[in-house]
Amino acid sequence: MDRLTAARVFVSVVEQGSLTQAAEQLDMSTAMVSRYLAAMETWLGARLLHRTTRRLSLTEAGQSALPSCRQLLDLAQDVEHQAGAAQREPAGRLRIACSPSFAEAQLAPAFIDFQRAHPRVSFALLAADRSVDLATERVDLAVRITNALEPTLITRPLALCRSVLCASPAYLHAHGRPATLGDLQAHRCLSHAFVNAAQYRLRREGELVELPFADSFSTNETAVLRRAVLAGGGIAMLPTYFVGGDLASGRLVRVLPELEPETLGIHAIFLSRQHQPLALRLLVDFLAARFGGPTPPWDAA
Template sequence: MDKLRAMQTFVRIVDKGSLTAAAASLGTSLPAVVRTLAALEAHLQVRLLNRTTRRLALTEDGRSYLDSCRRILATIDEIEAGLTTRQVELAGHLTVTAPMLFGQMYVAPAITRFVQRYPAVHCSLNFADRVVDLLEEGVDVGVRIGPLRDSTLIAQPVGRIRRVVVATPAFLRKHGVPRHPEDLTRQPCLRFSNGNPHWWTFQDDGRVFQVPVTGNLEFNQTAPAVAACAAGAGFGHFLSYQVAPLVAEKKLRIVLEDYELAPWPLSVLYPHARMLPARTRALIDWLKADLAPRFP
């Protein structure tokens, strides 16, 4: 059995939603697709798809195997594309999405450098604090923070984003450095009106817990909250990238590191790996190289 061909066939069946459509797109016969799937399931000794006369549904093993197949096929595509991308004149249009503040702080500067390097490429940047559907909205590349739920996308891990508590050195000298999250209950904290403004979440040896926080400043946007924190108005609870420049300049200091929640993944996403345009592949590699050193 040609394992690579079997993986490609399985992924195509899932993407097309039927054996018949998969056969047509692969330029082969329906019996050939059926035989390939049967041979693959026999080789793996698991059922990958539940089949009825009307629909196909992935089994739990099928979902896991699908993710692995996509990663393997994407890696093969990257190897092959890497041999040719350098020879190709990059040109055309790309649409990129990212969370609002992260996009402004990190993605926009990276893409500015990218289009300066490849002036025939035109990039449209769409920054929004919502989960953008790359397929529905015609987006070529997305940058996402947090768990990934859409298995139809290819995700390239880039780094990690911590959730940190910070304050100015002057504020800490005046109010003291907290040793435990409970110490925050007696201090002014900068809160957000969205989400759960009265509680901050931490963990200790895997045990997740919340502490109540109070303060006389509440925000619905991150940037002014960071500015208030940098002005010494209280403790702030932010994603690490939001305060990274101020921490690097020692204008803010991270506290309670031992109680931070597990970091969130930072990923570069794209809808599919097969036959990616050279400009898309180049941008993905550019973003990974630019962002990875900043968020180890």
């Protein structure tokens, strides 16, 4: 049997969670999917999946083999893409999901720049502070900011998300600037309901410190939190991709700069690397080039 197809079947079974759904995705019979899986296990000399009547799970050998199989499929796709890319132009509509704050501050201008180079590509941007179900909501690409990704997701790192504790000059003038971690608890603290939840996670000399606080203002929207801080409401933790301009202009002032809030990853997430539209592949490459590197563009200052 074709080993490339067998690798594709194995990856699809893992991603879909069942042989039946993988068979539907690949337009094969369930029996053929089973034969390809058996062939893979014979070639590798190890069992790849634990199979019960209710669920499938990867064996240790399967966990080791999965990244290599995905890399093999990526390589095959790259060869195909490079051979035909010169004759194709990206086109079509892409449905993208992302948090409202990152969509507003970074993705919207990035998409406009992308469209200048590829005018036949259009976007439907779903801005929501929740993890969307890509299959159910027909999302081509989700951009998520987290350090806790499910291992079965297909992802590509785009950038790092750093945050700062900050306040307005007016608030610090009225209430003083905290000098120690203990001082912070005596101040008015504002929080993001989903991110901070009345607790800051900070690094001090490499050690992670969790500091609970009584929040005087909480919201589920980063833009609202920023507006409250600018109005002099107190101290909050905000991402630099959203408040970099405020810090550079002096509208906001960093507080306790020796304390480093936890750095998160910004990831591109999609359902499958197989048969991706050219526009989606080019967009992910574009975003990785625009935002990537040890220092994202919004932190360059």
